[in-house]
Amino acid sequence: MQLSVIILNYNVRYFLEQCVLSVQNALESIDAEIIVVDNASPDDSCRMMKQRFPNIKLIESKENLGFPKGNNIGVAEAKGEYVCILNPDTVVAEDTFIKVLAFAKKQSNLGIVGVKLIDGTGNFLPESKRGIPTPWVAFTKMMGLYRIFPKSKIFGRYYAQHLNENQTGKVEILVGAFMFLKRDLYLEVGGFDEDCFMYSDDIDLSYRILQKGKPNYYFHETTILHYKGESTVKDDVYVRRFQEAMQFFYKKHFSSNGLESVLFSFFMQIGIVFFSFLKMFQGHSRIKISPKQYLLCSANKDLADKLALIFQKKVSFHDLKTEKMVISSLFNFSSETEIILDNEFLSFKEIISVLDILKKKSRSKGITFKIVPKNTHFLIGSNSNNDRGEIIQID
Missing domain, CATH: 3.40.50 (Rossmann fold)
Structure with a gap:
């Protein structure tokens, strides 16, 4: 079997239905399987899967095991040479997997392949390609410096701005909404770290594969729709979670008492103060306007x-x-x-x-x-x- 697509679902029944429908269409000419792992969704996701997609493998967890463990369970059941970790709030094009498979097979030393993501309004999602979030790089992200100086090599590393959105090339970090790699490589590095905090699991997996000497690639020749992505509301909770995710990454891969840790704490505190200052001058959330x-x-x-x-x-x-x-x-x-x-x-x-x-x-x-x-x-x-x-x- 060429490919196993792993979709981890939690409580997004309608997005899951659309996602699976799009994946089914995209796999019609490929020897492939779809595995849906449900993290104890309180909605009727599982009932929908059994009624509409009875031939698709459904793994029902009795509790919410989180993103890393849920995906690891799915990959453990996979039979494909390649696996694709795919969010349920995505829509793939009919030729997405054909194109990505062809690209992957041309690479002699493949890490992970990611693709171009757009959100539900058609905006390009910059997290489609990223760099290693060192303390400085994370700081430029928090402060929004990558927006002010989009062509700068110094400020543009978080979103790998050495490549534009329509340019394929090597990048360091890819997003967990779509990660395509060989199953043996996934298992070799141990899959997602089940101790990972939110926002750091895909960074950690991408980085560990780089450490194996395997380059990761951003592939622009297919576009998929990802509804959530950067649509997470940028509130104080988001900032704290981002900080904790980076702390997890540095503690695991760098000295927790070294210069990296000191610089990270310094840059993050400046970023949090700056963010809080901006929030003071922001008005209330924009009122949703119905279409005319x-x-x-x-x-x-x-x-x-x-x-x-x-x-x-x-x-x-x-x-x-x-x-x-x-x-x-x-x-x-x-x-x-x-x-x-x-x-x-x-x-x-x-x-x-x-x-x-x-x-x-x-x-x-x-x-x-x-x-x-x-x-x-x-x-x-x-x-x-x-x-x-x-x-x-x-x-």
């Missing part, structure tokens, strides 16, 4: 009528039976338009392309997106980079 108009790209006119009743607004209908989807035609819509993309008539690759391309156009500012996954009765999406996603039931 909706556009359904589908061949199902009945769906447009249903959505009009749900939203209490007219839903414009782009009939894919009579008119091919042309992304440039969507530029004519003003801001505060929500574009609804029907997976029954559009592939996930086409949907991802719409988000990716429209976001790059200045006139697309304020446009939001929802997807209707094939054979489902819900819309799914995220309207801002601070949202954790939204589900709207159709029936």
Whole structure:
């Protein structure tokens, strides 16, 4: 078997359904398997999996074992030469695994392969590629210096800005939302460290594989959708968790009493003071604004009528039976338009392309997106980079 895709789920039933649907489509021509590990979700994730995907291997944990252990359990059951660690809040294109497999097989000394990630609004997620978070590098991230000096080699290391988002190359750290590597290598290094704190497990695994002399790669030739990623709200809890994650990494890989530790504490304290100072001058969270108009790209006119009743607004209908989807035609819509993309008539690759391309156009500012996954009765999406996603039931 060529590939095992491991999806660790906790309480994101609708995102999981869409994710598995996209992975199934992407594996049609590959000798592969999907393994879903559920970390004792209180929702009906497991029931959904048994009803909709009865042939997919489902491992039901009796308790929430965390990200590292849950994935380790999945890989232990895997049979593929390669494994892909994949978050349940992702959507892959139909050719994602074909392209990544072809790239991986060309490398003579492969570590981990990561891909280009965008969020639910179409924004590129910079954590798709990162550098080793030394105290200085972590400090530049906390202070946002990488944004001020995006082309600087000194300030741009956290997000590996020596490569742009559309450039494949070697990087040091990859994100746990999508990690593709040989199963034997994963087992050789012991998989994810089950003592790892949140935000550091993928950093730790990437670093240990680098220590084995295996280069990690950012591969830009396929794009996947990742709803959460950097959408985690940047509040005080986030800052503390980031600090604790870096402390775990330094304690494990560097001297806890050496210069690295002293520098880390110094830089982090400055960063926390600076962050708290900024929060004092920030207003309240932005009020969510409902779209002024909706556009359904589908061949199902009945769906447009249903959505009009749900939203209490007219839903414009782009009939894919009579008119091919042309992304440039969507530029004519003003801001505060929500574009609804029907997976029954559009592939996930086409949907991802719409988000990716429209976001790059200045006139697309304020446009939001929802997807209707094939054979489902819900819309799914995220309207801002601070949202954790939204589900709207159709029936």
